[in-house]
Amino acid sequence: MNAVIEARGLKKSYRKTQALNDVSLNVERGRIIGLIGPNGAGKTTLLRALTGLLRVDGELDVLGCHPWSERVKLMRDVAFIADTATLPRWARISQVLDYAQAVHPNFSRERADGFIKQTGIDPRRRIKTLSKGMKVQVHLALVMAIDASLLVLDEPTLGLDILFRKTFYTNLLNDYFDDDRTIIVSTHQIEEIEHILTDVVFINQGQILLDESMETVNERYATVTVKPDQAEAARKLKPIQEQQMLGHHVFLFEDAPMDSLRALGDVSPTRVADLFTAKIQESQT
Amino acid sequence: MNLALIQIRRELWGNRGNFYIMIGILFAIIVLASAVFGIAVGGGFTPAHPTGAASSEGVAMLGLGIGNFIFLFYALGLLGYLSGALYDDRKDGSVLFWRSLPVSDTATVAGKVLMAGIVGPLFVWIAVVIGHLIALFAIATAASARGAEGFTVFASPGALFGTWVFFAYALLIQALWWLPYYGWLLFVSAISPRGHPLIWAFLPPVLAGVVEMIAFRTSVVFQFLASHLAVSPIFNGWPAVTINTSMDQPLTESMASANPLYTGSGWVSHFLAMPSMWIGLAIGLGLLALAVAARRYSATS
Numbered sequence: 001m002n003a004v005i006e007a008r009g010l011k012k013s014y015r016k017t018q019a020l021n022d023v024s025l026n027v028e029r030g031r032i033i034g035l036i037g038p039n040g041a042g043k044t045t046l047l048r049a050l051t052g053l054l055r056v057d058g059e060l061d062v063l064g065c066h067p068w069s070e071r072v073k074l075m076r077d078v079a080f081i082a083d084t085a086t087l088p089r090w091a092r093i094s095q096v097l098d099y100a101q102a103v104h105p106n107f108s109r110e111r112a113d114g115f116i117k118q119t120g121i122d123p124r125r126r127i128k129t130l131s132k133g134m135k136v137q138v139h140l141a142l143v144m145a146i147d148a149s150l151l152v153l154d155e156p157t158l159g160l161d162i163l164f165r166k167t168f169y170t171n172l173l174n175d176y177f178d179d180d181r182t183i184i185v186s187t188h189q190i191e192e193i194e195h196i197l198t199d200v201v202f203i204n205q206g207q208i209l210l211d212e213s214m215e216t217v218n219e220r221y222a223t224v225t226v227k228p229d230q231a232e233a234a235r236k237l238k239p240i241q242e243q244q245m246l247g248h249h250v251f252l253f254e255d256a257p258m259d260s261l262r263a264l265g266d267v268s269p270t271r272v273a274d275l276f277t278a279k280i281q282e283s284q285t
Numbered sequence: 286m287n288l289a290l291i292q293i294r295r296e297l298w299g300n301r302g303n304f305y306i307m308i309g310i311l312f313a314i315i316v317l318a319s320a321v322f323g324i325a326v327g328g329g330f331t332p333a334h335p336t337g338a339a340s341s342e343g344v345a346m347l348g349l350g351i352g353n354f355i356f357l358f359y360a361l362g363l364l365g366y367l368s369g370a371l372y373d374d375r376k377d378g379s380v381l382f383w384r385s386l387p388v389s390d391t392a393t394v395a396g397k398v399l400m401a402g403i404v405g406p407l408f409v410w411i412a413v414v415i416g417h418l419i420a421l422f423a424i425a426t427a428a429s430a431r432g433a434e435g436f437t438v439f440a441s442p443g444a445l446f447g448t449w450v451f452f453a454y455a456l457l458i459q460a461l462w463w464l465p466y467y468g469w470l471l472f473v474s475a476i477s478p479r480g481h482p483l484i485w486a487f488l489p490p491v492l493a494g495v496v497e498m499i500a501f502r503t504s505v506v507f508q509f510l511a512s513h514l515a516v517s518p519i520f521n522g523w524p525a526v527t528i529n530t531s532m533d534q535p536l537t538e539s540m541a542s543a544n545p546l547y548t549g550s551g552w553v554s555h556f557l558a559m560p561s562m563w564i565g566l567a568i569g570l571g572l573l574a575l576a577v578a579a580r581r582y583s584a585t586s
Contacts, residue, residue, distance in 0.1 A: 053384055071389075072387045072388065072389045074387075075386060075387040080381075080385040082382070085378070086379050087379065087382055088299065088374065088377070089379070090298070090301075091299070092298075095298050098294070099294075102288070102291035103288065103388050139382075
């Protein structure tokens with residue numbers, strides 16, 4: 001079995017808000033999934049359900065475990081960074097590593113020490129004395145030292161400057177990711193991670209709007225820049241989005257014949273951010 | 286075993302400020318008071334008058350003060366520690382980190398109980414033993430300075446060791462006696478929505494007691510609470526550390542009787558035979574189970 005996550009009909013509501021509304025998802029080993037959605041879309045709820053931090057209705061299997069009832073077993077094989085700084089403020093970095101070393105069967109202290117050394121941060125420092133960027137670096141060093149099959153990242157680079165963000169994802173790819181591991185990451189900064197994703201999942205108001213591999217996205221969606229005199233012809237092919245830019249019309253098409261698109265103008269791959277906007281607008285009409 | 290040790294280390298790291306400051310103050314007070322007490326007692330002995338002439342009343346008051354102080358310090362320390370034990374990491378968000386590691390909620394809660402029921406008392410025990418030694422050394426030195434054979438007390442340390450072993454036993458019985466409080470405070474700590482959990486710790490039992498008094502004209506809740514708070518295995522044994530120092534005995538006998546809990550041994554064992562001990566244990570375990578269950582939901586909002 002190659003599925004890392006199998007979710008069917010997940011539901012979760014907070015009083016009147018439906019955080020997850022019949023969410024189904026299949027994730028296979030060796031993928032990097034971008035979970036993308038506006039604030040309050042249900043991303044954090046979904047990620048916490050996957051890591052057993054939150055109880056949801058529906059069928060959910062992560063690495064052969066039911067996350068809520070088998071959290072301890074599951075977390076031996078899953079690493080998680082939440083959307084807020086969660087390392088204990090009072091602890092020294094070395095104490096956090098000591099603790100992880102003592103309780104985690106798949107944690108390598110040697111690797112963790114190596115990653116911390118790379119950051120240049122003194123391991124005797126307390127978490128509360130670190131900047132936000134440093135905290136994220138330390139947390140990433142810690143989770144990269146865990147030999148986990150699934151890494152769940154909830155807005156891991158929120159609030160960091162662009163240098164930290166780039167370093168974060170570069171380290172993740174170079175030092176962590178391989179064909180046996182799976183990463184699921186939620187973020188607002190789509191452009192920055194687009195190139196590393198193998199799959200994208202769009203979520204809004206607790207519902208999945210799109211769940212495709214990047215190959216499929218590139219096959220099914222295309223952006224065409226059209227001169228004004230061709231705009232009407234383009235509209236007949238039922239684009240899912242139209243924008244005007246520098247005197248040109250930019251259309252986004254779904255499942256349109258490529259030959260017809262080429263006849264209209266310049267065809268280019270669709271950016272995930274544009275597709276996301278189009279799908280959100282489509283869902284609201 | 287390793288899991289228990291790392292959980293305790295984590296608690297010591299996380300509470301180092303409060304914990305070490307409290308232990309430091311406790312040690313300082315015990316050392317100082319024991320030394321003063323020892324000199325006061327030892328100063329009353331002379332070769333001509335092997336019976337003590339020190340003011341027994343003053344010495345008793347001092348001893349009583351130390352015993353009560355340690356007891357209150359210990360109780361308040363536990364109250365502060367347990368009420369924040371499952372609350373602080375929810376407040377600062379680190380509960381998400383702790384629960385992202387393969388450690389069960391039961392192990393987490395058990396670590397807090399171990400800390401309150403074993404590690405805390407162990408430090409109290411060490412403080413008291415050091416206090417005894419200082420007091421006895423001070424008595425012996427002061428008595429020797431007046432020509433009495435003060436150090437004979439160390440020639441037969443059996444009684445002293447017996448006292449310490451018994452005191453450890455009393456502290457364990459105390460921990461069991463307080464289990465319903467540990468359970469309640471940890472439960473409140475795990476569910477307290479906002480504000481300091483101490484408020485939530487006190488309000489419901491007081492309200493329950495008042496409602497019971499109004500509705501049924503009985504006071505079972507208050508009686509149980511009062512019996513488990515005001516009466517305790519170590520509270521009655523502890524002050525005897527000094528009260529029992531009789532001044533009309535020869536020095537060596539007086540030293541042997543300067544043991545804290547010989548008078549309290551029957552008292553402490555008596556707790557194991559009390560139905561309310563076992564009712565309290567059952568309530569305590571039930572509340573701890575609720576605390577574990579509540580902990581599971583602490584990252585849900």
